[in-house]
Amino acid sequence: MSVNSNLLETLMKYTIKHSPKFVLHLNDHLYNLVNVSIENSPVPVNEPTTRGGVYFSEKFAHKMKGSTEDLNVVPLLTKKMLGPNTEFGELKISCQIEFTGKFVSVDIFTNLTNSLQTPNSIELSMIIVKLELV
Secondary structure, X not given: OEOOHHHHHHHHHHHHHHOOOEEEEEOOEXXXXXXXXXXXXXXXXXXXXXXXXOEEEOOEEEEEEXXXXXXXXXXXXXXXXXXXXXXXXXXXXXXXXXEOOEEEEEEEEEEEEEEEEOOOOEEEEEEEEEEEEO
């Protein structure tokens, strides 16, 4: 995992205090994400392992949740979901935060682990795999 721990910690704290605007980039379209949360939580493995021969999992992961009310995203998520299929892609999410005294753009790359659709929105559960300052 290519994550600057200082940047990640700042992102987590800034998200709690300021609720920045998060945007999901998918197939040349932009989707606003709301109710975004980021936390470090345990993963149900006893030691770092390759899961299903597809992706690597540590004992703890930086998890991100967010919802979009644009249900046009639903059919685009099929090939992005981790699970029985071995061909999945990363989701790119961007935001702006204050980091080291100035506002910067951050690209967050995630793997989609779960989604929950309601009549008005879809909630995405993801694991952060990489952060990039833009």
